[in-house]
Amino acid sequence: MLNEYLRRHDGVITLAQARSVGLSRQSINRRVHAGLWRQCSRGVYFVDDRPFTDAARIRAAVWAFGAHATASGLAAAWWQGLARFAPAVVEVTVPRNSSGRARSGARVRRRDLAPADIEAVRGLRVTALPLTAIEAAVRGRGGRSVMDRALQQDAELRQLWAAQLRNKGRYGAPAARRLLQEASDGAHSAAERLLVTLLKGAGLTGWRTNRRVGRYKADVLFVKAKVVIEVDGWAFHVDQESFQTDRRRQNDIALLGFQVLRFTWLDLAEYPERVLATIRAAIRA
Template sequence: MLNDYLRRHDGVITAGQALSVGLSRQSVNRRVQSGEWRQCARGVYFVEDRPFTDAARVRAAVWSFGEHAVASGLAAAWWHGLTRYAPVDVEMTTPRHGSGRKRPGARVRRRDLKTGDVVECRGLKVTALPLTALEAAVRGSGNRAVMDRALQREATLQQLWSAHLRNKGRHGSPAARILLQAADGTHSTAERILTGLLRSSGITGWRANVRIGGYMVDVAFRGAKVVIEVDGWAFHSDQATFQSDRERQNVIALQGWQVLRFTWLDLTEYPERVLATIKAAIRV
């Protein structure tokens, strides 16, 4: 039972969990004293017969703040699979009146979470996907794609708004509200960003909202026969819309036009790369 528990929990175990699977306090102490177990924090141990992975590090950090601690922010985003790399500092949320000292490698926010905003994932309490996406997306501009990835999965825009309203006043709440507002009617927002970039960079020879092959395109360079289409957040593209966009793109391409597609995130996160691509395409 002990080995199975350790396998499922990345080699991390608490004193209480050890007792629940049949070990005595003396047995736990012997393992620590012999070096078989490493003490990560008071009452939290790691078994030294395996690599200390990022999953073990995150789990140990959260468990070191007690049974009510919840992984949140970028730590929760990584645990949910929304980001590729685990954060250096493990962010977690603990009850407002909880205990626990600050320690290296941990960022603690004290807030009482609603039941619906906490889930258990692979044996660890983490913020639910909608709240995780909101909190992680505002941890620096490079993390805005986290919200998009969450909404490509089972989360919905309505769930994100609900999570936001339940947690007003949290760190990053104003920035999250701006992202959510941008998500409503995002295509028009992205189109305005694109035309603004073209004007500010001095690129000429284009027109917005041009009809080609029976379709209205966002921007067209008639001289270079280049069309630019902008997409909103990924969650706006259901299967039917995805298929329609591809059919539309094929019709335009068969008439001799090169089609460039950019997303809201491309335009806001990588505008210089977008402009370089457009310049390369229209260069004669």
């Protein structure tokens, strides 16, 4: 039972957890003194027969602040697959009345989270995906990509807005509100939002975002002209499987009688006039 517990929890275990699987305090101390277990903080241990991974580091940092501590910010984003790299400093949210002190490698935020803003992922309390997305999006560089990944997963824009409104007084709330306002036109990726900005700035009308065409949702659809625009953003669509899926999707839409245009982030950012000329030619045809 102990080995299975350690396997599922990256080799990290608390005193209470160890006691629950039958270990006494004396047997835990013997393991520490023998160098088999490393004490990360008071009541939190790492079994030193495996690499101390980023997952172990984040889990140990959160558990060091007690049972009601929650990973938040970029730490939660990495844990939930929204960020590619684990942060060097682990952000931990604890209740306002918590007595926990700051520790090396961790940044403490004191606030009372609503139950809707907490979830358990692989046995660790983290901020729920919508709150994670809007908080991590304003931490460091590449923030928009974090929100993009959340929207491309299971999160919906209305859920992100609800999390924003429940946590209006937090650090970074104004910047997150601006990102949500940018996304409110229905474009889920930074590249899609850039395309929408170009279309609006050029005065082009008759288009809608994320409208169904057959069994797919087109990024942008010119309804009367039957022109579909698909955007390859820089935050996702990077693996071979996604590449093949996108091409199959494009062919299926074309077979329904729609002209399909594809643009990349580079097209939109560096050659906007060329993009607009192509779109104008397509909708006039």
